[in-house]
Amino acid sequence: LFTRQNFDEDFFAELEEILIAADVGIETTLELVEKLRDKIREEKLKAPEQVLAALKSLILDILGRDPVPLQLEHKPTVILVLGVNGVGKTTTIGKLAARFTAEGKKVLLAAGDTFRAAAIEQLEIWAQRSHSDIIKHQQGADPSAVIFDGVAAAAARGADVLLCDTAGRLHNKANLMAELKKVYRVVDKALPGAPHEVLLVLDATTGQNSLAQAKVFNEAAPLTGVVLTKLDGTAKGGIVIAVARQLKIPVKFVGVGEGIDDLQPFDPVAYVESIFT
Amino acid sequence: NLSSKLQETFRRLRGKGKLTEKDVNTALREVRLALLEADVNFKVVKDFVATVKERCLGSEVLESLTPGQMVIKIVNEELTKLMGESVAKLKPADKPPTIIMLVGLQGSGKTTTVAKLANHLKKANHSPLLVAADVYRPAAIKQLQVLGEQLKLPVFQMGQQNPVQIARAAVEQAKKNHNDYVLVDTAGRLHVDEELMDELVQMEEALQPQEILLVVDAMTGQDAVTVAESFKNRLGLTGIVLTKLDGDTRGGAALSVRAVTGCPIKFVGLGEKTDAFEPFYPDRMASRILG
Numbered sequence: 001l002f003t004r005q006n007f008d009e010d011f012f013a014e015l016e017e018i019l020i021a022a023d024v025g026i027e028t029t030l031e032l033v034e035k036l037r038d039k040i041r042e043e044k045l046k047a048p049e050q051v052l053a054a055l056k057s058l059i060l061d062i063l064g065r066d067p068v069p070l071q072l073e074h075k076p077t078v079i080l081v082l083g084v085n086g087v088g089k090t091t092t093i094g095k096l097a098a099r100f101t102a103e104g105k106k107v108l109l110a111a112g113d114t115f116r117a118a119a120i121e122q123l124e125i126w127a128q129r130s131h132s133d134i135i136k137h138q139q140g141a142d143p144s145a146v147i148f149d150g151v152a153a154a155a156a157r158g159a160d161v162l163l164c165d166t167a168g169r170l171h172n173k174a175n176l177m178a179e180l181k182k183v184y185r186v187v188d189k190a191l192p193g194a195p196h197e198v199l200l201v202l203d204a205t206t207g208q209n210s211l212a213q214a215k216v217f218n219e220a221a222p223l224t225g226v227v228l229t230k231l232d233g234t235a236k237g238g239i240v241i242a243v244a245r246q247l248k249i250p251v252k253f254v255g256v257g258e259g260i261d262d263l264q265p266f267d268p269v270a271y272v273e274s275i276f277t
Numbered sequence: 278n279l280s281s282k283l284q285e286t287f288r289r290l291r292g293k294g295k296l297t298e299k300d301v302n303t304a305l306r307e308v309r310l311a312l313l314e315a316d317v318n319f320k321v322v323k324d325f326v327a328t329v330k331e332r333c334l335g336s337e338v339l340e341s342l343t344p345g346q347m348v349i350k351i352v353n354e355e356l357t358k359l360m361g362e363s364v365a366k367l368k369p370a371d372k373p374p375t376i377i378m379l380v381g382l383q384g385s386g387k388t389t390t391v392a393k394l395a396n397h398l399k400k401a402n403h404s405p406l407l408v409a410a411d412v413y414r415p416a417a418i419k420q421l422q423v424l425g426e427q428l429k430l431p432v433f434q435m436g437q438q439n440p441v442q443i444a445r446a447a448v449e450q451a452k453k454n455h456n457d458y459v460l461v462d463t464a465g466r467l468h469v470d471e472e473l474m475d476e477l478v479q480m481e482e483a484l485q486p487q488e489i490l491l492v493v494d495a496m497t498g499q500d501a502v503t504v505a506e507s508f509k510n511r512l513g514l515t516g517i518v519l520t521k522l523d524g525d526t527r528g529g530a531a532l533s534v535r536a537v538t539g540c541p542i543k544f545v546g547l548g549e550k551t552d553a554f555e556p557f558y559p560d561r562m563a564s565r566i567l568g
């Protein structure tokens with residue numbers, strides 16, 4: 001593609017295919033290519049390498065060029081983790097907890113998934129692995145009650161960070177989204193201003209549905225960031241570009257494996273490079 | 278939706294007399310967009326549109342009074358044909374037990390699907406044995422045990438041993454206890470993880486299963502083709518289970534996986550409970566993908 005000399009329709013078609021294959025989505029892809037044509041005209045770009053650089057620059061205009069860190073100044077900082085079923089919420093909490101305890105922070109986990117089989121046991125293992133404590137009730141308990149207790153315990157014990165796990169839920173289930181709204185309200189009641197971070201976990205292998213997920217979850221609990229998981233596979237998760245553009249929600253971390261260390265801060269420049277390799 | 282977009286496209290084109298190939302291309306662009314929005318893989322879309330185009334260049338469309346409706350009819354027919362037939366049957370062994378392996382990416386819904394399949398078999402008067410062969414994920418064995426308890430069905434586990442050994446021992450127990458189905462829950466894995474893919478190859482070799490079902494999340498995007506191809510190249514896949522179809526994804530991954538593996542989609546998951554399990558209906562899937 002980038003050894004061509006002229007920018008004919010085949011050239012743009014091939015660029016579109018790279019973006020579509022990365023799950024950028026057809027709407028965002030067509031907008032990006034349209035902007036690229038303007039840039040080529042305005043800046044009189046001649047070489048294919050210039051055009052590729054221009055396209056990467058357009059994407060970075062949307063994603064931002066600098067990593068966006070977590071807001072960790074509050075004590076305790078309350079982080080709510082949500083998303084649809086199976087995307088990697090519980091595992092991501094384990095990884096985040098380990099990051100914080102390695103920095104000498106006191107970390108508490110709240111087992112807010114009281115529904116799925118062995119969800120609490122799964123989080124307990126991550127608590128052990130990351131040297132953090134866990135607040136849990138019995139299976140079937142009210143998730144809001146567990147998370148309320150988690151916030152109270154975090155404040156009482158002087159924890160630096162409270163990570164709240166929630167059950168996976170499909171965003172088109174009104175009753176489950178109502179439950180999530182209640183959890184969000186309860187956290188704020190327990191500690192005004194909390195949650196300080198609301199992270200949506202998105203699976204890189206998911207297609208356009210991630211945008212719908214982001215929109216609906218954002219309405220239930222205003223999102224402060226995205227964690228994009230399973231980037232160690234072959235999917236690129238390009239839908240985060242549309243999420244950034246339409247909802248202004250930044251990707252803060254990426255999951256790159258199932259191990260406790262497999263979490264990295266999101267580096268927009270490296271990410272955009274990876275779409276084209 | 279696609280139907281109204283095509284009606285509109287042809288309404289605008291009609292005014293200028295007889296339809297040409299160029300007009301058909303304009304209409305097919307709408308079909309391409311609709312399928313890409315539905316997450317169908319772009320290469321699968323290319324092939325599909327080419328097939329549809331061939332039929333659209335005949336008189337059935339060019340001389341129709343309602344060409345938009347004709348194109349929709351052709352798209353629906355070709356899509357339903359590609360989806361295959363409703364094949365919710367499992368291939369039984371000549372001598373019990375019938376062995377079924379469930380495989381797929383992390384978080385696709387395998388463990389839950391094993392429980393649903395066991396429930397489905399129990400309701401049809403079979404006696405399945407569930408096998409906890411995921412020795413990696415925290416509390417995976419416990420998860421299957423809890424589901425087995427809910428269904429009052431036996432779960433075979435040997436703690437964190439070699440998954441292939443666990444599965445073989447389970448088959449021996451099934452023979453002793455007259456379980457006529459053995460359902461093996463395997464750990465989620467990446468198609469690009471050589472070591473873990475080798476583990477599945479060894480398991481297939483050791484068990485000689487009647488079925489290997491690839492469990493695919495209905496919201497999977499373009500990657501569905503790469504994943505399905507890799508699993509198909511290494512294993513004797515016999516079927517697909519599409520999960521989380523109770524979401525609002527258009528589910529184009531179904532078309533991608535069908536096109537690339539040729540395997541029948543046997544069942545769909547429609548919820549988190551163990552009874553949220555149904556046979557796959559190709560015509561319903563086709564109209565869902567078209568939106």
Ligand SMILES: Nc1nc2c(ncn2[C@@H]2O[C@H](COP(=O)(O)OP(=O)(O)OP(=O)(O)O)[C@@H](O)[C@H]2O)c(=O)[nH]1
Pocket residue numbers: 083084085086087088089090091092113116119166167168169229230231232233254255256257258262383384414465467
């Ligand atoms: N390869 C890979 N696997 C991951 C990653 N993150 C999570 N997983 C795996 O994905 C599967 C699901 O992870 P969970 O943490 O249980 O996901 P969840 O969102 O909490 O799931 P539910 O609570 O059931 O909705 C597990 O097998 C994890 O090991 C990642 O970054 N890469």
Ligand SMILES: Nc1nc2c(ncn2[C@@H]2O[C@H](COP(=O)(O)OP(=O)(O)OP(=O)(O)O)[C@@H](O)[C@H]2O)c(=O)[nH]1
Pocket residue numbers: 085086116168170382383384385386387388389390411414417463464465466520521522523524545546547548549553
């Ligand atoms: N809504 C809905 N949720 C489902 C369906 N199937 C599975 N799930 C949920 O998806 C999540 C992941 O399911 P699991 O059965 O743990 O997935 P898995 O493939 O075994 O995961 P790993 O073993 O980590 O690879 C859980 O929260 C399940 O309850 C479905 O058809 N609909």
Ligand SMILES: [Mg+2]
Pocket residue numbers: 089090091113119165166167168
């Ligand atoms: Mg979880």
Ligand SMILES: [Mg+2]
Pocket residue numbers: 387388389411414417462463464465
């Ligand atoms: Mg599992």
